[in-house]
Amino acid sequence: MIAVNPERFLENLHRLRAFGAAGVGRGVVRPAFSAADIAARDWLAGEMRAAGLTPQFDPVGSLFGLAEGRSVLVGSHSDSQPEGGWLDGALGVIAGLEIARASHEAGGPPVSVVSFQDEEGRFGVTTGSAIWAGNLSLEEADRLTDRDGVTFAGARAAMAHLVGDFVDSARFTGFFEMHIEQGPWLYEAGEAVGVVTDIVGIRDMRITLEGEQNHAGTTPMHRRRDAFQGLARFNTLLNERLRNVVTPQTVWTIGHVRLHPDAHSIVPGRATFSMQWRDGDADRLGRMEAIIRTTAQDVAQEMGLRVTFGDLLGLEPVAMDARLRDALCQSAEAHAPGRWRRMPSGALHDATNVARLLPTAMLFVPSIDGISHAFAEDTAETDLVAGLKVLAEAVARAA
Numbered sequence: 265m266i267a268v269n270p271e272r273f274l275e276n277l278h279r280l281r282a283f284g285a286a287g288v289g290r291g292v293v294r295p296a297f298s299a300a301d302i303a304a305r306d307w308l309a310g311e312m313r314a315a316g317l318t319p320q321f322d323p324v325g326s327l328f329g330l331a332e333g334r335s336v337l338v339g340s341h342s343d344s345q346p347e348g349g350w351l352d353g354a355l356g357v358i359a360g361l362e363i364a365r366a367s368h369e370a371g372g373p374p375v376s377v378v379s380f381q382d383e384e385g386r387f388g389v390t391t392g393s394a395i396w397a398g399n400l401s402l403e404e405a406d407r408l409t410d411r412d413g414v415t416f417a418g419a420r421a422a423m424a425h426l427v428g429d430f431v432d433s434a435r436f437t438g439f440f441e442m443h444i445e446q447g448p449w450l451y452e453a454g455e456a457v458g459v460v461t462d463i464v465g466i467r468d469m470r471i472t473l474e475g476e477q478n479h480a481g482t483t484p485m486h487r488r489r490d491a492f493q494g495l496a497r498f499n500t501l502l503n504e505r506l507r508n509v510v511t512p513q514t515v516w517t518i519g520h521v522r523l524h525p526d527a528h529s530i531v532p533g534r535a536t537f538s539m540q541w542r543d544g545d546a547d548r549l550g551r552m553e554a555i556i557r558t559t560a561q562d563v564a565q566e567m568g569l570r571v572t573f574g575d576l577l578g579l580e581p582v583a584m585d586a587r588l589r590d591a592l593c594q595s596a597e598a599h600a601p602g603r604w605r606r607m608p609s610g611a612l613h614d615a616t617n618v619a620r621l622l623p624t625a626m627l628f629v630p631s632i633d634g635i636s637h638a639f640a641e642d643t644a645e646t647d648l649v650a651g652l653k654v655l656a657e658a659v660a661r662a663a
């Protein structure tokens with residue numbers, strides 16, 4: 265048993281939300297390496313010290329709070345989407361902090377805490393934990409750019425005064441990540457807890473279509489090489505072609521589009537957009553990639569455009585560790601009998617990367633109306649506390 269303090273946990277969640285608080289409700293704008301993100305990490309380092317841990321930033325700004333000796337690691341990330349909620353990532357970090365502190369105070373098992381950097385993919389896909397786990401080299405990462413062309417190397421220079429060495433994963437015996445579900449299933453079923461079985465795989469790249477920039481009043485329709493029309497055609501054709509290979513669990517998204525030069529009276533000469541797809545089956549991800557590339561090339565040829573593909577980023581689907589997962593299941597049954605389920609994760613998490621290094625397991629609590637990656641993201645405080653207790657007991661069992 266680790267006797268956690270629910271009031272202190274909720275208070276710290278609200279304190280973390282104050283860094284980058286924005287929008288309506290409990291919204292947050294705290295992207296990786298922003299001033300709000302760095303200030304939040306600085307605050308977290310102080311809280312780790314107060315919890316009896318030694319804070320250490322790694323070279324990319326992931327913050328570890330290290331217990332003495334070998335320990336269980338608990339955490340998630342504290343950066344947010346460009347428009348995010350107060351719990352995505354923050355919940356797992358503050359839960360880890362509370363469990364580590366409570367255990368330290370009571371002379372319990374050593375528990376370390378982590379907040380990985382850029383989980384939300386301003387630059388890559390779960391960038392900080394991908395580097396820590398060896399899924400992405402630091403050299404490759406440094407060349408990645410955000411949507412405004414800022415490099416990862418340039419962005420992380422803003423934390424140069426804080427950072428130290430990489431942390432040796434051999435000091436940890438396992439990793440637990442608690443997270444909001446970010447989907448509707450627990451909330452709709454009135455359940456309290458989800459124990460994650462596996463996490464889907466992802467592929468993500470930038471595609472650019474180039475045509476000819478020209479006057480929107482004088483260029484006849486038949487002479488245009490309009491990059492936006494190419495994107496529109498690509499999207500329609502892709503949706504038709506993917507139908508043959510996907511399942512109801514497969515998802516794909518064009519979430520970012522930039523037209524050049526982005527003006528009412530100019531036929532756009534260039535469209536750059538993000539193309540992301542996710543599925544639990546690595547083979548299917550590969551088949552989708554082939555369709556995406558062929559479709560873009562077909563559209564480019566048909567419409568007199570030029571297509572270029574950016575780096576393909578990705579993570580493979582992973583299963584959670586059976587022993588740690590069982591510890592979560594037993595704890596869920598003890599705290600929320602009949603009100604929990606085993607479930608896959610459609611969202612990406614740092615746990616995907618850490619699973620390469622350590623036995624890893626994850627726990628979900630419900631998201632109100634299934635909303636996340638939006639200011640409206642929220643979870644009932646009773647559900648947050650229930651999740652904390654389930655996690656604390658599982659950590660104690662695993663330790």
Ligand code: GLV
Pocket residue numbers: 383384610611612613
């Ligand atoms: C992580 O936030 C994801 O995009 O799944």
Ligand code: MN
Pocket residue numbers: 341352353383443612613
């Ligand atoms: Mn997250």
Ligand code: MN
Pocket residue numbers: 345352384637
């Ligand atoms: Mn997220």
